[in-house]
Amino acid sequence: MQDSFIITNARVVTPEGVREGASVRIENGRIGKIAEKSKRKGILDLLYTKRCNEPEKPTLNLHELEDLLGCPREHLEFSLWYLKENGLVARMDNGRFVVTAKGVDWAENEEASERLREDRLLPAVRDSVHHGH
DSSP states (O other), X not given: OOOOEEEEOSOEEETTEEEOOOEEEEETTEEOHHHHHHHHHHHHHHHHHHHHHOTTSOOBXXXXXXXXXXXXXXXXXXXXXXXXXXXXXXXXXXXXXXXXXXXXXXXXXXXXXXXXXXXXXXXXXXXXXXXXX
């Protein structure tokens, strides 16, 4: 039986600034569904930010995604496949990844949904979410 461990993202850069990324728990070589969704969101956040901040160079390669997410290549392959199949990211001829217009819409809608969910929290719960308690 393999050990369980957590891969913690080094950072996620968003239009609002730098923030902590998602943690991915690996248990017996398997990644949970919630962690997988969080990893896909991290990829989209990075590509969205890259598109916004450097429109003339809006792409990231797999190695850059590995470094920024703190996640090995083999743990990104499923996420990238899913995002490509759903038209949220595209792989360019040079092997680099870019967010699509559909991916931009998804990222912006997801952020709005998160804010709405957070707004519905009671004040004490909202404070503990922001302060990591």
